[in-house]
Amino acid sequence: MFGGRIQSKNLFFFAAVLPTLFVVSGAGDSLVFGRPLPDGEFLVSSDGVFKLGFFSPGKSSFRYVGIWYNRITVQTVIWVANRETPLKDSTGVLSISASGGLFISDSRGKVYWAALPAMPARPAAKLLPTGNFAVSGAAGEYAWQSFDHPTDTILPYMKVGVDWTTRKTKNLTSWKSADDPAPGDYTFYPNIHGDPQTFLLKGENQVWRSGPWVGEKFSGIPQMTTYDFFKLRFVSNAKEAYYEFTMKNTSILSRLVLQANGVMERLVWKEEGHWTLYWYAPRDDCDHYGYCGPFAVCDASQSLLCDCLRGFEPSSPENWKLRDWKDGCRRSTAVECESGAYGFVKVTNAKLPDTSRVAMEKTMGMEECREACLRNCSCAAYAAAQVVNGTEHGCLMWSGELVDIRIYYDDGGDLFVRLALADVGDSPGAPRRIWPIPAAAALLLLLLALLSRFLWRRRKSNRVAMRSSHSTKSQQRKVEMNTSPELDLPMYELPAIIAATDDFSAANKLGEGGFGPVYRGLLEGKEVAVKRLAKSSSQGLNEFMNEVSVIAKLQHRNLVGLLGCCVDGEERILIYEYMPHGSLDSFIFEKDKALQLDWSTRFRIITGVARGLLYLHQDSRLRIIHRDLKASNVLLADGMNPKISDFGLARVVASDEAEGNTRRVVGTYGYMSPEYAMDGTFSVKSDVFSFGVLVLEMISGRKNRAIFDSDHRLNLVGDAWNLWKEGKEREIVDSSLGASFPTAEALKCIKIGLLCVQERPEDRPEIETVVLMFGGNSEALPRPKPPGFIVARVCPDGSSNSSNSVNDITFTAISGR
Structure with missing residues (x-):
């Protein structure tokens, strides 16, 4: 049994017993009877990775017992015992009784937290190398373990799922805040109904869903198949159903954490001294549960996120026009099961609908699955339960509404949706089935269905035409x-x-x-x-x-x-x-506000802009060259999340088009690449150049157009290049950061910035490569070649020329001083 508070009737017994346990604690990884652990002393796992003891989170003065990483300078707590019952002072003690019970109490004997497992022989509590704190007896079996009672974090080898015998689930609950580990608003839990899947809740409202495990991944996390560092598995048998992950390289530290803001994050520790965000959810609006309503699909690559499944139409057309999609869609043509005039349409690259009420048959093949769905008039759709190495196994069948479907660009699964024959059409790959009836009757039914569909569409077109004739001035x-x-x-x-x-x-x-x-x-x-x-x-x-x-x-x-x-x-x-923090330039170029940008914030902004640019260049359904990327066109949302803005000068190019050309050079000097400013040639590499300038500005806190050397008239790019060649790149870093930044990571960013501003476009990396560089080793990066940089003209009065003419700019390559 696990408890946060214990009943008052037991307090007298514990108060009488605990004082006899207050003797000097032993060192090491174990807590034994008669040797309690007072505040100020710690247990450390045998490999030195984890530490257990009393701590105060954030700005709080309250004391909690928790587990955190021992060798990481940034205290990262992965488990808390007394989440809701902290101590107000440092008189706390963690002890184990002769019967294996764990207690947190103070010097007066008041008990704040207790765990009372079944009584083992000669019990001891040990902090294991996995980060698990376990009570075991002489036989070695675990009578109680922290892994069975997680707080907000999943570690390798920790099972998250359900015990079918006890019907108990292992849930995560977020902290209230960085200063308060008490249970917050969000819960991550396994849904044991239908085909098991995991959900993220806010209160009782569903926020996000992983989708069912389909063999190598969760249906709603298709990128899991690309995880090179992890071994992922989902086990479902008569005893239990659970998900766990392990690391292929045990020297790499990774954790899944439910943050206080309701975001589920996978983080990986970098040797440079920070946690790197590897994956998170919800990622976009389409990740929010049921965003488009029933019988609709969400596609984040489209301008209009929601669309009805084929054979369906908006349930509330007026609300749909206003982008209020919560009512979803309804069938355009009713499916008359008795007539046999129906079939299936295949939805590809899909996140499978909510499987909470799905019927599952693990031994069926796909042909059997389709036949079973056809025989069941309430079956709305079917899909394979698992796909391993391209082979489909098992059968899932949905009845009722299909909820929370989204489409991925090049991943996901196949969903077969039941439609009236008139709505099936000639969809490639859409399996059809008509009940065996005479050919003449079948042809007649088909003609009647098509005629009905034609008349319905004609009436719909007439209604649209009538509305168009009465359009408002705004519509005109x-x-x-x-x-x-x-x-x-x-x-x-x-x-x-x-x-x-x-x-x-x-x-x-x-x-x-x-x-x-x-x-x-x-x-x-x-x-x-x-x-x-x-x-x-x-x-x-x-x-x-x-x-x-x-x-x-x-x-x-x-x-x-x-x-x-x-x-x-x-x-x-x-x-x-609305962006509450305004534009990036108002922070990095103003000394007072620059103090709000610590290194981790700057690095998060830099990598966020890189991901936005990657989406424009590669991941969106259009290939877009921004042409005016600069600090003032990066806006800051809540949490200082960067957002690229101002697409007035952007150009859409074909996916196979390498570059474009214009007679009208527009943009902002200081961020323009040499080939664009001089020849009007723009490409994704000209955006990379602008990004490189932005990176150097973020690190230095200086504008590129300012003059730093009166003799050489160098701008930031030129100054950074010379300092890097002379081995003085630390001088580039903004002095407002002081010494509180990871030097290796800052120098890596400087090197990446210089690689992006190289003079020749073919020497600059693609933005996809840049994103990978931020997570890699600096020593593995190529050596930058000389940049194309701006020599600022000096006016007779000594001020720099701020003219907006391209002729006032000279591009050249420079060597070291």
């Missing part, structure tokens, strides 16, 4: 912009924007860029950023339309979200999600 403007047919981007009336920004009041003004001023507003109860095209702006209708057409198609946590737009006369307005 949408047609004029040519955005509605492709994007379905919400249009807002100008009076609504004026009301949201208090008539564009100066008090609501957030800043101003090349496009025009940006205002804070409250629109439909949500904080937004309103970007208004200035009449004097050099960015006109083309740039406005470019930004609308490009960013509306994008969905990524490191890209700013476009919520809508407004066109009214000469007014052209874009509405974005």
Whole structure:
């Protein structure tokens, strides 16, 4: 039995017994009867990896008993005993009784926490090399272990699942905050109904779902098949069902943790002195449970995330237009089971629907599975239960609603959805089945179904035409912009924007860029950023339309979200999600605010921008070259999460197109690559150049266009190159960081920045390679070649020239001083 508090009737007994245990504790990894562990002393596992003792989390002064990594300077707690009952002082003692009970008490004998396992012979509690704290007896069996009672962390060899005999599950619960390990709002637990899967809850509301285990991965985590460092397995038998992971290289430390903000993260410890984020969930809106409602699919690569399954239509068409998808979809044509006029359509690369109520047959093949679904009129869909090395095994059959389906780019499984024959069509790979009936009757049924479908579509087209003839001025403007047919981007009336920004009041003004001023507003109860095209702006209708057409198609946590737009006369307005911390340049180039950017925050911003750029260049369904990546176009959301913004100058290129060319060179000097500024040639490598400049600015806290050497007139890139060649790269690091940064990691980032700003585009790495470089060893990186950098012209009065003409810039390669 495991308890946080114990009954008051037992307090007298414990208070009488415990004082006899208060003698000097022994060192080592074990706690034995008669040798308690007082606050200030510790147990250490035999391999030195884990430590157990009293600690105070964060800024708290309360004392808890916990387990953390012994050799890591950043205290990382992986288990807490008395989560809800801390001690107020340092008089606490952890002890084990003669019967194997564990107790946390104070000097007065008050018990704050107890674990009372079955009584073993000659009990001892040992901190094992796995991080497990276990009570065992002379026979060696575990009477109690911390692995059976996790807090917020999963370690290698820890089983997370259910014991079918006792029906007990092993759940994770988040901390309330970094200062309070008491159970927070979020729970990660295994769902034992149907085909087992794991869920993330906030209170009682489902937030995220892993999907069922389908042989080599969870259906909702397809990237698990690419995990090279881990051995992953899911075991399900008559006794238990559980998931666990182990490390192929035991010298690598990794953990799964449920953070206080409700994000499940897999972290890996880097020798440079920090935890690296390897995986997390929820990753995007499509990861949120049931985001699109029943019988709908979510696709994060599309501008409109939700779409109905084939053969289904929105349950609430008006809400669907407003991007309120929670009602999901309904069948376009009813399935009449008795007639036999139905079949299946295959949904590929899918996260399988919620399997809580699924029927599962482990021994069926796919043909048997399809036949079983056909015979059952309530069967809505079927899929393979497992796919191992491309071979399908077992059968899953859903009845009722299909909920929480999403589509992946190149992974996921196959789901076969039952449809009326009229809705099946000629879908490739969609298996059909008609009950054996005379050929003439079958043909007649098919013709009737097709005729019914044709008439329904005709009536629908007539209704659409009637609505079009009564369109509003706003809809007419949408047609004029040519955005509605492709994007379905919400249009807002100008009076609504004026009301949201208090008539564009100066008090609501957030800043101003090349496009025009940006205002804070409250629109439909949500904080937004309103970007208004200035009449004097050099960015006109083309740039406005470019930004609308490009960013509306994008969905990524490191890209700013476009919520809508407004066109009214000469007014052209874009509405974005509000970023509470503003732009990155206001932090790194202002000494006071730069103090808020410690190294871990800077590194997280750098890698976040890299992931956003990787999405633009490679992972989105469009290949996009930003052309104006700079510090002021990186906005900071909650948690200082970076988001790339301002796509007015972006270009969409074919997936196989290497570069483009323009006669009109636009962008920001200091971030432009040499080939773009001089020849108008842009490519993904010109974005990499801009990113390299941004990396060097983040590390140094200096602008690239500033002059640092009056003799050589070098900018930041040139100065960083010379310092690196002379072995003085530490001088590049922002002095506001002091000595509180991992030197090896900072120097690696400087080297990556210099690799990105090399003069020749072919020498610069792809952004995919850059992302991998941040997680690799600095010594394995190639040696940078000389950069293409800007020599700043000096005006007669000694000030630098700030002209916006390309002719005022000289690009060259430099050697060491």
